[in-house]
Amino acid sequence: MNTTVGLVVNPVAGLGGTVALKGSDGAEAQRRARALGATPRAGARTALALAELRARRPGVRVLTVAGDMGGEALRGSGLTGEVVCDRPPRTTADDTRRAAAALAKAGAGLILFSGGDGTARDVLDAVGETVPAVGIPAGVKMHSAVYAVTPRAAGEVAAAFLSGTAEPEAAEVIDRDGEDIVLYGLLSVPRLADRVQRGKVGSTRTGGDDLAGITAELADRGTAGLVDVYGPGTTTHGVLRALGVDAPPTGVTVVADGVCLDPDADAAALLRLTEGRRARIVVSPIGGQGFLFGRGNQQITPALLRAVGPERIAVVCGESKLAALGGRPLLVDTGDDDLDATLTGYLPIVTGRRRHVMYRVGER
């Protein structure tokens, strides 16, 4: 087993958070944050993760990037390793991508990255699902399900992966784009019960989650002659995989009688493919805020929802994801107030075969 960890730190991650900015992406936000007196926090958080990793796996070897992108953290950690990638004088998102690719190329079996959703996207762009990765939570925006619950837990997850006790599973990389939440893709994240972020979590652990049961329940309801519209996300993607449909987890996928009509349909295609046919919309809450519609799946338009009928929506979700909402309701923001009002209330969420949770949609 490869027991080499690649470490990349986004040195400006979290810069905006302490001064109430919505993120730290881009030079302008970083300049404003520094002007407001912000200091980066990624270094200190990385040190905690490495301390935990060292306590559990003292012999681990770390490959990293020069300076404040990892080299300094490595030096202070007491772990052994080497710098395999330089650090340009001014860092941008490109440098995270370049560094992650260099770490993978140098032989890292796991990438430990420190940052927020932007950093996760960069790691995703560089390595996809080819190398497992886990995030040290250090950013402002952390909607993705790829972070450990705390910096120390990131070290713990890394150690467990190296010991062979945490298997990697697909986890959502999500980022906010203005008011929208976009699902960018899936990273392969080692799963350790209760250690990967629950506050804003995807379906990475099995505590009560029953994907096979959800798939069976959807099938039990009768799919003959039905056009199924699957929203993006790990749960719906898992159902599609179980059905043998190969589609991107970020897209809206249309299936009828076991045949994939469109793996990544846009709004017009969805209306066209469902027109005049009995259809069903299968969605899962997106991101930590629990949005059902209006974030990350705008291809599912108010027109489509009205045409299919609100009563023909099946919401599927693992129980651990519902538990992580901490009693907060699921949300809808389709841009159509009347439709939102129709969708507000209580919905039976499919959590397994003949198993539901009656859950609140919309604020009281």
Place this chain on the structure above:
Amino acid sequence: MTGQIAPKPPLRRYQAARWDEPLVFELTQPGQRGVLPPSPEPGIAADAVAELPPALRRTAPPELPEIAQNAVLRHYLRLSQENLGADLNIDIGQGTCTMKYSPKVNDRLVSGHKLAELHPRQDDETVQGVLEIMWRLERMLAEISGMDRVTLQPGAGSAAIWTNVAMIRAYHESRGEGHRDQVITTIFSHPSNAACAATAGYEVITLYPDADGYPDLDALKAAVSDRTAALFITNPEDTGIFNPRIAEFVEAVHAVGGLAAYDQANANGVLGITRARDAGFDLCHFNLHKTFSTPHACGGPAAGACAVTEELAPFLPRPTIEHDGERYRLDHDRPESVGKIRPFTGVAPNLVRAYAWIAGLGAEGLREVAEIAVLNNNYLMTQMLKIRGVSAPYAEGKRRVEQVRYSWQKLTEDTGVHSEEIGLRAADYGVHYWTSHHPYVVPEPATLEPTESYSRRDLDEYLAIMRAVAEEAYSDPETVRTAPHRSSVHRNREESLEDAASWAVTWRAYRRKHAAT
């Protein structure tokens, strides 16, 4: 030298026995025997096996362990020493299980020949004494719950829930309403409620708590329909929070023609204070090994009791125990009964223990049990919340009933130490605790339930251990994280419990799956 005894340290220097004991199958030595039966007497067939039908004969002898009597005794004594049993530790960490003291005098009552040598096939006329005890116990539980009739047949809590599910199904079918196919429960009710309903073929709808930790009444109102067979709900829930609107929950289910079943597996905080019937419930069940002090044993045999209204009485398991004012008899002629839940009339020794426990306390004593259990719990909570890193989520500032689901989330964020690890470190001081059912709705959970059995000194000792372990998590997390250090085993590989390729519940499966290792 003054001859004084050296003072004890503030915390015990506990050290569990560690025997590295092999499995009983590994102790086998071919030819060894624990008992040598006498040779057959003249006139008895020399080869009794030859008399059996061929289909019943083994072709090869069973591969049972071959061990001498003293080796068997030694083996099990050693295993017993590697336990943190209820009589050995301050057993308040197994919250929801109501680990109260089971008085030894009640064991003496049931170990004598008067009960132990009764046979369940004896004629009713020859077992009037034990039938009277069971009948009286039924009447006591009817009084405690406010219900009309009781069955003592279930062998455990989940069997009792199953019995209630079966009676509910029979009730609806008898009224031509067999289409009711949904059961509603809450995430903080015992998972057996959902499991038993699912086993019986019902669709299960679960309610999550609102932000204050109470089950969401509006969610219930959205869930009920003419498909609703029943609501199965605990109160107080596993959080120890009492749902003050419970009667409204029952009403919402009644309004659509459904029944309401109260999971009173643990009724320790409400004995003599509230009754299932008074909140409108149609059925309830008790675990006699929780509230009523019979031993939990090692996963049984236990005893469960179901209590129902007159309307549901025709569906009780058969036989029922009937009393005509003079004699007691078993009534097998109950055409609408759900049938048998287990053979005969229940786990008689545990029923006698429960009867003796209730009779010893009387009505006032039962209420005092609840009051002391609640006082103990609130004392424990008040002191626990002074410990760094722990909280009691939901219903802030309010008291709890008989147990509390705590959260070590703050301590975990500060130190990286998890709740399970604190429980394991506590084992180094001779106590332990349980976390929670899944999913962990409360993060980093720990559930403590002191019952009425433990003195303030006991609670203070447990608290001192919790305090010491929490402080250690901050000052020396490595020691906590690698605990236990003084227990019988270090750690179980829990991931193997989820891995069908490695788990093994029999010796045969163990050899098959682990032949190479």
